[in-house]
Amino acid sequence: MTDHREHDEGAESLELTSSELAALAALPRERDPGQLLEERTVRALREEGLIASLAGSSGRAVPATGVGSRHRPWWRSAAAIAAGIALFAGGLSLGQVLGARQTVDAFQTVFEEGDALLAARVQRTGSDYVAALAALSGNDGSAVPDTSQALEVALTALWAAANQIVLLAPDDPLAARILQGFEAKAQESGDYGSDNLLLVEF
Amino acid sequence: MRAQAVVSTTDQFLAERIVGVGDESAFRELYRRHTPRLYQFVLRVMGGDELEAEDVVQDTWIRASRNLAGFRWESRFETWLTGIGLNLCRNRLRSSGRWTDLPEGSLGTVRPDPRESRIDLERAISLLPPGFRTVLVLHDIEGFKHAEIAERLGVTEGTSKSQLFSARRAMRRLLDPAGSERGDVQ
Numbered sequence: 001m002t003d004h005r006e007h008d009e010g011a012e013s014l015e016l017t018s019s020e021l022a023a024l025a026a027l028p029r030e031r032d033p034g035q036l037l038e039e040r041t042v043r044a045l046r047e048e049g050l051i052a053s054l055a056g057s058s059g060r061a062v063p064a065t066g067v068g069s070r071h072r073p074w075w076r077s078a079a080a081i082a083a084g085i086a087l088f089a090g091g092l093s094l095g096q097v098l099g100a101r102q103t104v105d106a107f108q109t110v111f112e113e114g115d116a117l118l119a120a121r122v123q124r125t126g127s128d129y130v131a132a133l134a135a136l137s138g139n140d141g142s143a144v145p146d147t148s149q150a151l152e153v154a155l156t157a158l159w160a161a162a163n164q165i166v167l168l169a170p171d172d173p174l175a176a177r178i179l180q181g182f183e184a185k186a187q188e189s190g191d192y193g194s195d196n197l198l199l200v201e202f
Numbered sequence: 203m204r205a206q207a208v209v210s211t212t213d214q215f216l217a218e219r220i221v222g223v224g225d226e227s228a229f230r231e232l233y234r235r236h237t238p239r240l241y242q243f244v245l246r247v248m249g250g251d252e253l254e255a256e257d258v259v260q261d262t263w264i265r266a267s268r269n270l271a272g273f274r275w276e277s278r279f280e281t282w283l284t285g286i287g288l289n290l291c292r293n294r295l296r297s298s299g300r301w302t303d304l305p306e307g308s309l310g311t312v313r314p315d316p317r318e319s320r321i322d323l324e325r326a327i328s329l330l331p332p333g334f335r336t337v338l339v340l341h342d343i344e345g346f347k348h349a350e351i352a353e354r355l356g357v358t359e360g361t362s363k364s365q366l367f368s369a370r371r372a373m374r375r376l377l378d379p380a381g382s383e384r385g386d387v388q
Binding site: 023031040045 | 220223224225226229230233234237238239241242245252255256259260263264267268323324342343366367370371374
C-alpha cells in the first residue's frame with residue numbers, strides 16, 4: 001500500500017488538481033471513537049471467551065517482558081465454573097439426604113411426644129372433671145342450688161369415658177364393671193341402655 | 203539506580219499473548235494502537251454514520267480476534283485489520299440495500315442540499331454512493347492501488363478505475379455545483 005494517487009489512475013481516471021490532492025491529504029487519518037467502544041468490545045470478547053477477564057484493572061498496558069501475567073485462559077475459567085457447579089450440586093444432594101433423615105427423626109420425636117401429650121391431656125381433663133364434681137358436691141365450699149342436672153351430665157360423662165376405656169383395653173375388668181353398673185341402672189330406670197344412650201359430646 | 207531498557211511490544215507479540223493466554227491488557231494495547239485509524243476509515247466508508255461505524259469496528263475486532271491464530275504475519279496487521287473492516291462495511295451496506303454499483307447516468311442524482319451553497323470535502327465524500335465512496339476512500343485517502351482494491355472488492359481493475367473516475371466527478375459536483383454546470387469538470 002503506497003501513495004500513488006497521481007500515477008495509478010489509468011486512461012479512464014479524472015486527474016486530481018493540486019488543491020484537491022492537498023485537501024485529500026489534509027483529511028484526518030485517525031479518530032478516537034471513545035472509551036465506551038473499547039469497553040464494549042472488550043466485554044464482547046470476554047463473552048466469546050476470546051480474552052480472559054482482567055481483575056481489578058482497566059486497561060493497563062501489557063508488561064514489555066510479557067512475564068507475570070495474572071490472566072487465565074478461557075478454558076481454565078470454564079473448568080473452574082464447572083467444578084463450582086459440581087460442588088454445589090454435590091452439597092445440595094448431601095443436604096437433601098441429611099435433611100430427609102432429620103425429618104424422619106423429627107416425626108418420630110413428634111409421635112413419641114404425642115403419646116405423652118395425650119396422656120397429659122387425659123390427666124388434665126380428668127382432674128378438671130373431678131374438680132367440677134367436687135364443686136358440685138359442695139366440698140369446695142361453693143353454694144349449689146340444684147345438682148340433678150349436673151349429676152346426670154357427670155354420670156353420662158363417666159359412662160362415655162368407660163366406653164372409651166373398654167375400647168382401648170377390652171380386657172380391663174374395672175372399665176367392664178363400670179359399664180355393667182350403668183347397664184343395671186338403665187334396666188332398672190329405663191334411662192340408660194344400648195337403645196337410648198344419651199350422647200354427650202366433649 | 204539501575205537503568206531499565208524499554209522494550210516496545212510488537213503487534214505480533216501482543217497477538218501471541220491474546221491467542222496464548224487471552225491477555226486482556228495485550229488486547230487493549232493492540233486495540234488502542236489500531237482503532238483510531240480503523241475507526242476513521244470505517245466511518246468514511248459508512249458515510250459518516252458513527253453508530254454503524256462503532257458496530258463495525260467492534261465486529262472487526264471480534265472477527266480479527268477469532269482469526270488471530272491463523273494470521274501469518276506476511277502482511278501488516280493494520281492492513282489485515284482494515285481488510286476485515288472493509289468486508290464488514292460492505293456486508294452491512296449490502297444487507298441494507300445501500301451498496302449499489304451505480305451506472306454513469308445515475309451520477310446526476312448525487313446533489314448537495316440546495317441550502318448548502320458549498321460543502322466541505324468530508325461531507326462530499328459521505329454523500330457519494332457507497333460503491334464510489336469506498337473506491338475513492340481506498341485509493342485517494344488510504345493509498346491503495348487499483349489492483350489491491352480490485353482484489354479486496356472482488357472486481358476487476360478496470361471496474362475500480364471506472365468507479366474512481368465516477369466518484370471523483372461526483373465529488374466535484376458536490377463541492378462546486380456551479381462549476382460543474384459551467385462545464386469545468388471533464
